Amino acid sequence: MPDLRALALGAGAWVGALIVLVLPGRVALGSTCVVTVLVGAGVLRRRLAAGWLGPVAALAAVAGVAALQQTLVASSPLSGLADEGAVVTLRLELTSDVRTVTGQYGDLQVVRARASRVEGRGRAWSLDAPVVVMADADWPRLPLGTAIETTARLVPGDDDVAALVRPTGDPRVLGEPDVWWDAAAAVRRSVRAAVAGRDADARELVPALVVGDDGGLDPELADDFRTTGLTHLLAVSGTNLTLVVGFLLILGRWLGVRGRWLHALAAVGIVGFVITARAEPSVVRAAAMGTVALVGMGRNGRSRGTRGLGVAVLGLLLVWPRLAVTAGFALSVLATAGILLLAPVWRDALMRWAPRWVAEAVSVPLAAQVACTPVVAALSGQVSLVAVGANLLAAPAVAPATVLGLAGGLLGLVWAPLGTVVAAPAAWSAGWIIAVARSGADVPTAAVDWGTGPVPLLALTLACLAAVPLAPRLLRRPGSALACTGLLAVVMLVRPPTPGWPPDGWVLAACDVGQGDGLVIRAGEHAAVVVDAGPEPTAMDACLDRLEVRSVPLLVLTHFHADHVGGVDGVLEGREVGEIEGTSLLEPATGVRAVTSLGREPGLAAYGMTRTVGEVTLQTVWPRPGDTAGDAGESAPNNASVVLVAEVAGVRILLTGDVEPSAQAALARDLAGLRVDVLKVPHHGSRRQDLDWLTSLGARLAVVSVGEANDYGHPAPEIVAALTAAGTQVSRTDVSGDVVVVVRDGEVGVVTRD
Incomplete structure (x- = not known):
């Protein structure tokens, strides 16, 4: 039987962190105090069982740690200097690998660090505070664990860091x-080197499976x-550790390791995995x-x-309370809980008519998927229908890809x-897993x-909760189980029509x-001119x-920022695509490469x-040759x-x-008197607009x-208000x-589709 008392401790800790x-702040403090007092009084008066004290103690402890950490970050000298935009000298130790992200004005290097000393505004402080470094692409790329000193401008950061360091x-x-x-870096390099000669996707997936290096x-x-x-295969997950340490234990048993030494071997494996994966x-x-698994x-x-x-x-939240609001933590806990609590019951139901290995293979991914579905839907807005089948098909290949990938990396250190x-x-x-993902x-x-x-x-949450008692009843009978499987297959293979979509008269x-x-x-x-393709292919293809x-x-690509060209492959997917055109400025280079790597050179x-393209008349009115830099x-x-x-069906669109x-001002001069029916607001509604021109378009x-x-505050409320007022x-x-803009009568x- 599952021990629900321990789960209650974890639940209490999670609630405390979330509060x-x-x-x-004051509401959180009051809520924690009220819950603690009410439960304590209820136990003293014997209206509540003493078992409530454990979860409430966990709640209060984690809430206290979370409040203390927030206070320490908020009261750090770095926070005050960041509010002032101060330029300081910092001593830092890098605590993560460098990631390259696409910023508003080009690529940035992002790395987490801990600040140990700061000098600025005529004072110096010794401290220990978390920060995030955001540097330009040409800043030296340094490995994790490096201690550095640098001058930087501080800007306010999120709640979990004292400042952003520029x-x-x-x-x-x-x-x-x-x-x-x-x-650890040597092992990671060796894993990559061991598969360097393989297919491009496989040589990237193996390091992702082994140590989350994606x-x-x-x-x-x-x-x-x-x-x-x-997706759980691409990040460091409990599955990775279970496979690696599990293999290490099997190897240890084969070599004669027993008893406490076997536990010590497992501990060494866990520590080694954590250091290698960061x-x-x-x-x-x-x-x-993974240890729980x-x-x-x-x-x-x-x-x-x-x-x-x-x-x-409980232990994780006492050390890092902010894990409570991260998607990875929620998914890990829910998946593990689903496998421990639901999978055995569903396996036993299936075993009434199916072999044990089949019952376990089906029940484990099914239980994990049901437990995680509400969180996944909250993050993506989608519910995957192929997830259980894809995990079932991919599962046999995950262990050899992970274990042999790591073994190849370790042996490669001795002899490449x-x-x-x-x-x-x-x-x-890894190639098989890739084939499953693409086919699915x-x-x-x-x-x-x-x-x-x-x-x-x-x-959706209520439906998943209803599945907990309903699933065993359906799974214990072959007729009902196979009928549900067949119905799911029909739904997946036959694309359902979207009633009333696309709307009549759309332009x-x-x-x-x-x-x-x-x-x-x-x-x-069934034909259209496409202008830009969004940040990723799936959403564009679906639209x-x-x-x-x-x-x-x-297909016109207005410029090469990732949020406009990242989804080009979604446009190409299964469609006849004619000319691809873009701007003359081939920057940023990453965006240009993303397009040209698909085998299509934009004109x-x-x-x-x-x-004229079909029913559309198009005129290119910007940029003028050589006139792209703009103001400082x-x-x-x-x-x-x-x-x-553009003009289509009598509707003029800008x-x-x-x-x-500055470019908008130039357009206002070039296109004096221009009137349009529909305006695509520049730059996602950024505050940086020539409002006089936009409102003059009518x-x-x-x-x-x-x-x-989004993190940019788009669209700016004042832009929306000005357009509405006009x-x-x-x-x-x-x-x-x-x-969707439509023309009727x-x-x-x-017409919108929300």
Whole structure:
């Protein structure tokens, strides 16, 4: 039987962290005190069982630690200096690997660090505070564990860091990484070297499976893993540790290791795994969940596993309370709980008519998927229908890919050719996993759009809770189990129609692609001109499918920022695509490479050219040759955006890319007196606009293509207010989903799909 008391301790700890991290300070303090007093009084008066004291004590302890950590960060000298935008000298130790991210004005290096000393504004402080370093792409790339000194400007950060550090000069190295970090880096390099000669996707997937090193993975393949519910394989997860340490224990038994020495071997394996995968909170969390899984595999595993899970949750949150609000923590805990609590019951039901190995193979991924589905839907807005099948098919290849990949890396440190030979089956296994992900993502209805609002998520959560008692009843009979499987197969293989979509008379669609642009102009029956493709292929492909677009005679890429070109492959997927055109400024280089790597070289959208593409008339009105830089502080790639005036079905549309105020002012001079029916608001509604020009266009409708809860504050409220005051109806993809402009009876209107 599962030990629910330990789970209650973990639940109490989780609630305590959420109270402090989600609620305002005084409300959080009051809530914690009220709960503690009420439960204590209830126990004293014997109205509540004494068992309540444990969870409440866990709640109060974690809430206290979370509040203390928040106070220490908020009261750090770094926070005060960051509020003032001070330039300081910092001593830092890098605590993570460097990641490259695409910023508003180009690529940035992002790395976490701990600050030990800061000098600025005539004072100096010794401290220990977490920070995030955000440096330009040309800043020296230093390994984890390096101690440095650098000058930097401080800016306010998130609640879990004291400041964001923007270096203003090159760092001075004060200390090299410790020997264990060097050893871990050597293992990671050796794993990569062991599979370096394999297929491009396989040689990136093996390091991801072994130590979560997915930095070079193809974004399209990563999307396929998300669609098929295999994303957990790309990050450091409990599965990685279970496989690695489990193999180490089997090897130890074979060599004659027994008793306490076997436990010591497991401990060494866990520590080695954590160091190799990087000792960050997410890695330690994964290691804790993997250890719980190992315990659950032993004798009396269900009871010991649930006790281990509750203690692991409590311990992790006492050290890192902010894990409570991270998606990875929630998914790890829920998946482990599902496997421990639900899988044995569902396995026993299946074993009434199916072999044990079949019952276990089906029940484990099914239980984990049901437990995690509400959180996954809250993050992605989708429910995967192929996740259980994909995990079932991929599972046999995960162990050899992980274990042999690591073995190849370790042996490669001794003799590189031996490591390559041992790692070869790991690459073959990774190839099978890749094939499963791609085939699963190609299923017509691999996932269904669900939404992230409170009502759909509540309905989904209730459905998953209802599955807990219902599933065993369905699984214990072959007829009902096979009927459900057949129904699911039909739903996946036959793409359901979207009633009333695309709407009659549609002329322009702003696809809901997140923080980016993906615009579609109807050019005829099942044909469209596409302007930009959003940040990732899946959303763009799905939007074009919903619009029943099968042919794209022209694809225009206004500029090469990732939020406009990352989804180009989604446009190409299964469609006849004619010309691809873009701007003359081939920056940033990463965006240009992302397009050219698909085998299509974009031509130039010639300034001043007017042409007809199907039912669409297009005129390129910007950029003028050689006139893209703009004012100081503006983004040259943004100002080089291709700007189009389109006309279809009598509706005039201005598509503005991401042009900034100086380019807008130039357009106002070049296109004096221009009037349009529909305006695509530049740069996702950024505050940086020439409002006089935008409001002078007389647009009846304005469309803002923008991601929900984006970090940029787009669209700026004052921009929306100014357009509305000018008589323009403003529609936003973050609020309404796909925004479609329609013409009916000569009138222009908007239909949304939220």
